Amino acid sequence: MLDDGLSPMAGGTDLLVPGRKAAGRGVALLEGLPGLDGVAMTAQGLRLGALASLAALERHPVIRERLPVLAQAIACLGSPLIRNMGTMGGNLVTASPAGDTLPALLVLEAVVELASRDGRRHLPVAEFLLGPGRTALGPGEIVAAVRIALPPPGASQHFEKVGRRDALAIAVASLAALIVRDEAGRVVEARLAVGSLAPTARRCPSAEAALPGRRLDREALLEAGRRIRDEISPKGDLRATAAYRREMAGRLPLRLLTLA
Amino acid sequence: MDADRDKGASPGAPRVDALDKACGRQRYAADETPPGCLLAGVKRAGIPHGRIVRLDTAAARAVPGVVTVLTRADVPGTNRQGIVHKDQPVLCGQRVRHHGDPVALVVAENKDALAAGLAAVEVAFEALPAVFDPEEALSPNAPLVHPDREGGNLLAHGLMEKGDAESALAGCDVVVAGRFATPAQDHVSLEPPNGLARLAPSGRLTMVVSTQAPFRDRFEIAQALGLDPQRIRIRAPYLGGGFGGKDGATVQCLLALAALRLPGRWIKMAWSREETFLAGYKRHAAVMDIRLGARADGTLEAIACAMCFDAGPYAHLSGEIMELGMEHAGGPYRIPHVRIEGSCAYTNNPVGGAFRGFGVVQACFAVERAMDMLARRLGRAPESLRLQNALRPGETSAVGVAAEPGTDVAACLNAALAHPLWTGREAWKQAAPAFTRRGVGLVAVQNAMGYGRGLPDHATAKLELTRQGTFRLYNSVPDMGQGNAAAFVAMAAQALGQPEAAVACVQPDTAACPPAGSSSASRTVYTFGNALLRACRTMAEKLRNRAALALLCDTPDRLVLTPGGVSDPATGRFVPLSVLAGFLIRDDRICIDQFVMPVVENPPDTGREFKLGFPHRYFTYGACLCGVEADELTGRVRLVQCLLTVACGKVFTLAGVEQQLAGAAAQGAGLALFEELALEGGRIRAGDLSTYLIPTSLDLPDIDCLPLPDDEPSGPLGIKGMGEVGIHGPGPAVAQALFDAVGLDAASLPITPEVVLAALEELTP
Numbered sequence A: 001m002l003d004d005g006l007s008p009m010a011g012g013t014d015l016l017v018p019g020r021k022a023a024g025r026g027v028a029l030l031e032g033l034p035g036l037d038g039v040a041m042t043a044q045g046l047r048l049g050a051l052a053s054l055a056a057l058e059r060h061p062v063i064r065e066r067l068p069v070l071a072q073a074i075a076c077l078g079s080p081l082i083r084n085m086g087t088m089g090g091n092l093v094t095a096s097p098a099g100d101t102l103p104a105l106l107v108l109e110a111v112v113e114l115a116s117r118d119g120r121r122h123l124p125v126a127e128f129l130l131g132p133g134r135t136a137l138g139p140g141e142i143v144a145a146v147r148i149a150l151p152p153p154g155a156s157q158h159f160e161k162v163g164r165r166d167a168l169a170i171a172v173a174s175l176a177a178l179i180v181r182d183e184a185g186r187v188v189e190a191r192l193a194v195g196s197l198a199p200t201a202r203r204c205p206s207a208e209a210a211l212p213g214r215r216l217d218r219e220a221l222l223e224a225g226r227r228i229r230d231e232i233s234p235k236g237d238l239r240a241t242a243a244y245r246r247e248m249a250g251r252l253p254l255r256l257l258t259l260a
Numbered sequence B: 001m002d003a004d005r006d007k008g009a010s011p012g013a014p015r016v017d018a019l020d021k022a023c024g025r026q027r028y029a030a031d032e033t034p035p036g037c038l039l040a041g042v043k044r045a046g047i048p049h050g051r052i053v054r055l056d057t058a059a060a061r062a063v064p065g066v067v068t069v070l071t072r073a074d075v076p077g078t079n080r081q082g083i084v085h086k087d088q089p090v091l092c093g094q095r096v097r098h099h100g101d102p103v104a105l106v107v108a109e110n111k112d113a114l115a116a117g118l119a120a121v122e123v124a125f126e127a128l129p130a131v132f133d134p135e136e137a138l139s140p141n142a143p144l145v146h147p148d149r150e151g152g153n154l155l156a157h158g159l160m161e162k163g164d165a166e167s168a169l170a171g172c173d174v175v176v177a178g179r180f181a182t183p184a185q186d187h188v189s190l191e192p193p194n195g196l197a198r199l200a201p202s203g204r205l206t207m208v209v210s211t212q213a214p215f216r217d218r219f220e221i222a223q224a225l226g227l228d229p230q231r232i233r234i235r236a237p238y239l240g241g242g243f244g245g246k247d248g249a250t251v252q253c254l255l256a257l258a259a260l261r262l263p264g265r266w267i268k269m270a271w272s273r274e275e276t277f278l279a280g281y282k283r284h285a286a287v288m289d290i291r292l293g294a295r296a297d298g299t300l301e302a303i304a305c306a307m308c309f310d311a312g313p314y315a316h317l318s319g320e321i322m323e324l325g326m327e328h329a330g331g332p333y334r335i336p337h338v339r340i341e342g343s344c345a346y347t348n349n350p351v352g353g354a355f356r357g358f359g360v361v362q363a364c365f366a367v368e369r370a371m372d373m374l375a376r377r378l379g380r381a382p383e384s385l386r387l388q389n390a391l392r393p394g395e396t397s398a399v400g401v402a403a404e405p406g407t408d409v410a411a412c413l414n415a416a417l418a419h420p421l422w423t424g425r426e427a428w429k430q431a432a433p434a435f436t437r438r439g440v441g442l443v444a445v446q447n448a449m450g451y452g453r454g455l456p457d458h459a460t461a462k463l464e465l466t467r468q469g470t471f472r473l474y475n476s477v478p479d480m481g482q483g484n485a486a487a488f489v490a491m492a493a494q495a496l497g498q499p500e501a502a503v504a505c506v507q508p509d510t511a512a513c514p515p516a517g518s519s520s521a522s523r524t525v526y527t528f529g530n531a532l533l534r535a536c537r538t539m540a541e542k543l544r545n546r547a548a549l550a551l552l553c554d555t556p557d558r559l560v561l562t563p564g565g566v567s568d569p570a571t572g573r574f575v576p577l578s579v580l581a582g583f584l585i586r587d588d589r590i591c592i593d594q595f596v597m598p599v600v601e602n603p604p605d606t607g608r609e610f611k612l613g614f615p616h617r618y619f620t621y622g623a624c625l626c627g628v629e630a631d632e633l634t635g636r637v638r639l640v641q642c643l644l645t646v647a648c649g650k651v652f653t654l655a656g657v658e659q660q661l662a663g664a665a666a667q668g669a670g671l672a673l674f675e676e677l678a679l680e681g682g683r684i685r686a687g688d689l690s691t692y693l694i695p696t697s698l699d700l701p702d703i704d705c706l707p708l709p710d711d712e713p714s715g716p717l718g719i720k721g722m723g724e725v726g727i728h729g730p731g732p733a734v735a736q737a738l739f740d741a742v743g744l745d746a747a748s749l750p751i752t753p754e755v756v757l758a759a760l761e762e763l764t765p
């Protein structure tokens, strides 16, 4: 069916919005295909089926416990109705700069499992997202799952979305963080990713490099913020000006001061 | 009967429309699509101002499924709609004056043909210079929106004066001056404007419309299309929201035109959300300059206020809205010297029109902000300055009308001051979590009830005893969701001693119900309720008298209506209503009565420009407390506490009062923090619900509502109108709370995170 130019459809919450891609084109329902649903524990970590609803993922005990950054990101996506229908596969393939799960998947170093008639391949999320609405999905290919290795239990995880209201709001800016610290509270590893501040959600390697060896104090976080500002290219729109977004980039890391 | 005045409706009982609405069974105008019904749609200008140089409908007519395409040339009559001033074309012939102006009407057999037909209408414009700022519009060189009109872009102007404001200001110990602005706002009714029309072979035009004013619509349609209003029948089923956006023609004239050209066919028009943004009425954006003066001890001496309203290109009710704004510009305060000037300017922005709060939202924001400035200048707490100057019964209002007896605004403020949200506010602020600053604001509000002097605020109620011995009440004032129909049923049931299930309610239908004014102006339950209770009294008396015959009782006054019948307490005998009804001819089973709201008896000699609607006699008072949290990192503001205290006469149903107050406060919160049309060159950039953000349930706190003991002797069961008063508080109270939290002194709405962040920057160097 995909050969005939039909669009694969999961929850339809992007595809069926009038005036978007699907208008006039047929859709191929992915629902019911084996292996696309559910969450499975594997030796490498978790495998999240592309068709699992965002609501199901948000509720999943292992995700809540071990991947809180993802659970938090999903919790502020759309509304309960959207999360009941929408899927992570759809959020990935939509590849919006504001896609809420994407910064979380980036700091979790998630890998996208792609399937087609010719077999399966795996791509890190960072390589899967090419630009606004553009992905590395090949013709005839679908997203089958997202694979995530469980981060160390002591890692601190954090997600914040800045929207203009508390539900049904497209992100003005977002920050996902995964921080591993030693017993003395010094950062061992920092992963930071932002949304809505560049053509795709993206990691901020220069900001990440500012943190190891330091405590998460105000100064260190302001330094990370300054570096994020240098790594992004925000645009202005109805929701916020570019200047405000740049301001957010510099300030959002400060929230990590509240991490336990 | 008098004992009943102290009884509300049975507490806890759900309103009669609740179950049908919760189950999706309630039928709205939008749900009616007769078989074979055609669909009508409008080709709109898409430019702010221009001359139509070419309009070619041939291609559109040729689209399969398109039944007809109508233009100005097909419009009989004046082609001018409007409630008071008739200046809005049904279809534009030569000139378009805003993006949403209609240039052609396409009628088709189905949705796809309609869309294709609309796309195939060819129209070319010569762009004309346009004006988007109401103050600029009033300058001598501004482009004219109606070139031939005497008075240019000045649609209306008025003055309300008391004493001598200029001299008094000159003698004040302190004078503060400020310029305040409030934005345009969309109603965002769940059900967009829509309706149905059919011209019968008899020549009678039947319409079903989502409208707040079915009786008046007939005249608006008749005038625009040269028809006989007596030959137009309009039904108004329950509305899925109105808020003023359906007070005045939306689809009516266009549908009627289509029906005239396609006799015998049902024709339906339903605006999409986007079309409603584009073509629907908006709350007027306004700019207000205030100078407020007081003695050193805080006693208010004088206010001078100039209000300028952006009417858009057509009058709608702009002058009347401005009037009400001006009448409220002095706030619920005692001010001896007052000068309030108002102007309304034509522009090429979207059309300004009625919206819950009707000019008062604008005025209230400005005067409450000015009170805050004055309090600061005097080193006084904002609430104490308000209390000191609160208007008391018998004192004259800013425009010189004596305040009616009853619970006053000081009582509303005091009730808020005694509430835990106020008494506990310091502790609450201290307990703010990291990166969060909290603040609390408290303002006073008021809202007039009814149309005001010069425009009789009337309603006629019809009540029928059915042959089965139940009752049918004919509601003449549309229920747009505010619950008036349910209140009428409860009132009638109580007055007739029957369970609510024994009272059916017919929704407004100009062919079956006697006339009444519109569903607007916080007047609905007051005016129609009074008419209905009169009809109920006549009915009860009639039934006691007729029962007396059957019960062989010489003193009918002794008899009482009890469920299903009339009883004689002295003998225990009972005659069923079904038996009584069987003996009456239909004429005898019907009682009709009417009511007109009393007006100010000795109006002050000012506001002479306002022949209709000045001044108002009855006011509902309130106070609004808002507690906000501002995030130090993002500037996001959350409204986390909201309390409304009101004096609105007796409470008939607490749930009804709470629903109105909470809904109004939510709309006020939207105006305060979220809603922005983002106009650019007259074009709405935020023209759908993904960009025009109204608050969701997560963005609103539980809204505490505290109606105070009060009584309005002229009201049905002691009530006063309260559908609007709740909307005014959140704007100024949130602004005051943000001053408390972060030192931001907001002079305009909505307050955006950017602005809050800038204020925070100033706090933390």
Ligand SMILES: Cc1cc2nc3c(=O)[nH]c(=O)nc-3n(C[C@H](O)[C@H](O)[C@H](O)COP(=O)(O)OP(=O)(O)OC[C@H]3O[C@@H](n4cnc5c(N)ncnc54)[C@H](O)[C@@H]3O)c2cc1C
Residues within 6 Å of the ligand: A007, A008, A009, A010, A011, A012, A013, A014, A015, A016, A017, A021, A030, A050, A051, A076, A077, A078, A079, A082, A085, A086, A087, A088, A089, A090, A091, A092, A093, A094, A098, A099, A100, A101, A137, A141, A142, A143, A144, A168, A169, A170, A171
């Ligand atoms: C009212 C509303 C609010 C929203 N709020 C948010 C928000 O706050 N944050 C946010 O990030 N998003 C939001 N969205 C967007 C949307 O809900 C999410 O992107 C969601 O994750 C999409 O999932 P879906 O299953 O519905 O995708 P669909 O609509 O089914 O598909 C989206 C795209 O992905 C493709 N696709 C879907 N699944 C696969 C697959 N397995 N393999 C290959 N291609 C696939 C489709 O062909 C289509 O191109 C909102 C949408 C709406 C309507």
